[in-house]
Amino acid sequence: MKRRSFRRRVLLWLTPWLCGGVLGAGAALGLRPPTTRIERQIERSDGVILPDPTYARGADYPWSRQAPPEFPIPPYAEHLRGVRIVLDPGHGGRGDVPGFKRGPTGLREAEVNLRVAKYLRDFLREAGASVTLTREDDRYLHKENSADLQARAEVANRANADLFLSIHHNAAGSPRANYSAVFYHGDADHSPASLSAARFFVAGLADALRLESQLPCPVLSDENMYETGFGVLRAANVPAVLTEASFYSNPDEETRLRDPIYNRREAYGLFVAIARWGYAGLPRVRIIEPAGRWKRGEPIAVALDDGLRGRGGWGKDRVRIVRDSFSVKVNGEWADFSVDEGMTRLTISPPETRENELRVRVDFENVFGQRVLHPEMTLKVSR
Ligand SMILES: [Zn+2]
Structure with missing residues (x-):
């Protein structure tokens, strides 16, 4: 193999730098190279500045590249x-x-x-x-x-x-x-x-x-x-x-x-x-009154569970239901209702009905945007 001259070796060594210069000039003119790695820095708690290895984008870091196949239970x-x-x-x-x-x-x-x-x-x-x-x-x-x-x-x-x-x-x-x-x-x-x-x-x-x-x-x-x-x-x-x-x-x-x-x-x-x-919480509702059949004219009481309160913890005493999100229907018709201050109980004044059964539907949204899982309930009408 022929030995490369000193000048040629210097040129080979310089090539990537020269290319880098050309690419840099291209970038300055708005001609971006196809592969872009944006270097960012992060400051450690002791003040040392380091390159941020977690911040990278471009063709070398495609979205389709998958994470290692690790499946931890959160x-x-x-x-x-x-x-x-x-x-x-x-x-x-x-x-x-x-x-x-x-x-x-x-x-x-x-x-x-x-x-x-x-x-x-x-x-x-x-x-x-x-x-x-x-x-x-x-x-x-x-x-x-x-x-x-x-x-x-x-x-x-x-x-x-x-x-x-x-x-x-x-x-x-x-x-x-x-x-x-x-x-x-x-x-x-x-x-x-x-x-x-x-x-x-x-x-x-x-x-x-x-x-x-x-x-x-x-x-x-x-x-x-x-x-x-x-x-x-x-x-x-x-x-x-x-x-x-x-x-x-x-x-x-x-x-x-x-x-x-x-x-x-x-x-x-x-x-x-x-x-x-x-x-995000799984909101639920349950009829608490009447316990048996419904007598005409009687109000219906529904227990509200936002799916979060039962966990306790910080903020447990604050209402976590969006007040304006309530939707209350009886046999497909909008019904009048009221909600207690703590939003644990909803009272419905059902409309007049000739049916033998009341289909009661109570839905709302909690702070996570979750809706009632089983909003439909039925009550037999007393004769
Ligand atoms: Zn299929």
Whole structure:
């Protein structure tokens, strides 16, 4: 090998610096290099100035680069203790139908849904939640599709679940499509508690999967898909949400979805979402008077629980319900009501009725924006 001359070695050594100078001049002229690292400094408590290694952006630090696969249980997950959750791994039992809900190389959506649901169940149980799956293996609940969807929702209804989550993955004609969508049923007033849960799932999936594309508004009504919405959400009478985390029809995403670690990331994103939802308080209401049948003209007293007061701690004696958020209906009609000063008890003056049953609906918002999980209550009318 020919020995490089001294001049050539000096030139080689100078090249990066010269290039840096050119890039610097380019930047000054507004021509930014494709890779940008913005250097920031942080001051240590003893006054020493150091470069901030946590602040970096640009092509070297893409959003899609995922965090190490570590899945710690956050301390606030303790608020899930005893919370009843039903998970529904979508589809199942139709592996014999050619091409049914399969990715470009044959990955079945049903299989991915089940893996994610089981990982999520494990996280939730570790936090003390009470979890039921609508299916634990590769099967459908009913061979007819609409009865199958109904049966899944019934599992949640029978359990009077605090949350029903149907886990799905999406498909599209374009192989490029890949984003998360979270669905609620009907219009935005149908179940405010479902909407509230949906918002947490949007954030949880975005953090966990780090997909490059997002919808302008990823919280969606299921009526965007079908005129009467999704059967599984329509049949649920508890807070219910359906997640379409990503697209198995996208070849790169299909590869990722085959990886159990990636499935676990998704489950963890859903878990953190549920843990934050629980942390935000789960408001509840309960009729305390009358104890039995309702006599015409009698007021109805409802106990209010903001989902937070029971925890005690700093600020426990302050009202944590948004006063203007109350919505009180009897048999679908707005009803007159009053609330005590501490907002622990609401009294309704029901309107005249000829019906044999009163459907009482009491909803409100706590300081976290959480709505009443089970706002509908019924009272038999005394003859
Ligand atoms: Zn599906």
